[in-house]
Amino acid sequence: MRPILMKGHERPLTYLKYNKDGDLLFSCAKDHNPTVWFADNGERLGTYRGHNGAVWCCDITSKFLSLRDSMRLITGSADQTAKLWNVQTGAQLFTFNFDSPARSVDFAVGDKLAVITTDPFMELTSAIHVKRISRDPSEQTGESVLILKGPQGRINRAVWGPLNKTIISCGEDAIIRIWDSETGKLLKESDKESGHKKTITSLAKAADGSHFLTGSLDKSAKLWDSRTLTLIKTYVTERPVNAVTMSPLLDHVVLGGGQDASAVTTTDHRAGKFEAKFYDKILLEEIGGVKGHFGPINALAFNPDGKSFSSGGEDGYVRLHHFDPEYFNIKI
């Protein structure tokens, strides 16, 4: 396959996300402008201007206004805000102000709620905020429905569990937590033995939400049941994992990572192991690697149709890969 290279960002990529139809690809980077691309040919559709810091995460509505998909974008940024955008025009609709950088954002199923995590900053501890999203942007308020506190260190990802009943969070303390999204009670915690040993960098839900994958700097990725938080599988690799994603079509998981950015210049690019590694989800067997980035992979996303995937690297490039027909017939 010949990947499509998209060079719209000046700084390392932080996050990639497709909309539900898989025709738009949203990219966030440490430069201040989240960007939307057409996911088939990689043409740039637009940028969202207004943030004043690195943008860490984004999410797109899927059934927001009477089934008109992909109307709202939410972004979380290091400028201590999370912003709501009109996807089509790039207009800013609302700004949620925090006292510390916003790290992760996720719309609930139905897009009526959003979960936003904030970093520990000055004397503040990290927190998970639940916000109500109004259909009419003029009615939008910045009030939190619920604020969850407790985990030590940064919370790198917080997503909604099945039926929006729970919130799953993970971060620097290497523990995965499941919270009740109504009461804010901590329901489950991953235990030390089966859990990750180092910072969890990424979390990807399966298409049906029944299980999720976490990647960690302890050079492994783990597959968990969303309801019971039981460990299903562990994928061991030889480099820190920065990004994970799962194929919605085949039983494949993709792990991206590589050396820490600060150590990259000290070694050969081959030694850095900057490929996106494909593993069989069930057999844990390595299927192959896709090379190309000149730096660690920071973000991975699978197109919801399972026929293409994109990776974003520390090198500032987004690489969009449409699979060859052979990919779908790979036998282990």
Add this chain to the structure above:
Amino acid sequence: MSVSTQNPTQPKLRWGELDEDDGEDLDFLLPPRQVIGPDENGIKKVIEYKFNDEGNKVKITTTTRTRKLANARLSKRAIERRNWAKFGDAVREDVGSRLTMVSTEEILLERPRAPGSKPEETKVAGDSLAKLSKGGAVLMVCRTCGKTGDHWTARCPYKDLAAPSEGFVDKPTASETTAAAAGATKGTYVPPGMRAGAERTGTDMRRRNDENSVRVTNLSEDTREPDLLELFRPFGAVSRVYVAVDQKTGMSRGFGFVNFVNKEDAQRAINKLNGYGYDNLILRVEWATPRTN
């Protein structure tokens, strides 16, 4: 899958074709080519007429099925989004900016090993020596113990038992022998810094060599190491004498080094021999400065 429709056989003959076929081309006598379909199943029939080698008229019917491979199933919304106006920085984007490029490099999903092969096999294939030992056993004759087809000389297990060969003038130092042994067991190259006993190599060893080292320059081309030793021995115990020799011509390059056991002896030699006339040249003798790198 699909066959492109050509124009029906041209009634006009071109002079070039006539010339080549020597007037025997009678294609214009044939009925024109017929194309039927494609029908709702994508089946297309092409009927052609041709003369075969014996000059008989032959009817050829080609049936092909055209299939759309990727039935691009886009939702209405997605098609609508396709026509959205550009916004933000994308509005001012000029054609030459080339933000989106298709990689010139073909990237493959690199399999960790070829499908169907076992990991053990690849390992064996990687060791060319092991492969040789299976194939050309006759080639392998150990010069130490004389065994045929069992091992190479370098890997001889009886190496230590055999008498040291006369051919070697320089006895390998202790560190070299351990390194060779380590190398023999692993069968791969080990950099000196990673070999057993590496802690006393490197800078340590260089310092020992550089200690009390005296550089002698402006030597005549006939001067050899024994001559230099003869010249310097009166000043004290000498641990090493070296004269740089051009590898191609075998001639002296006109400088050398002498190492003394005692620093005082070296200093005395420098004082005495610097500016000393030796073989009609004036010697220059000084402390050898360690290499900067």
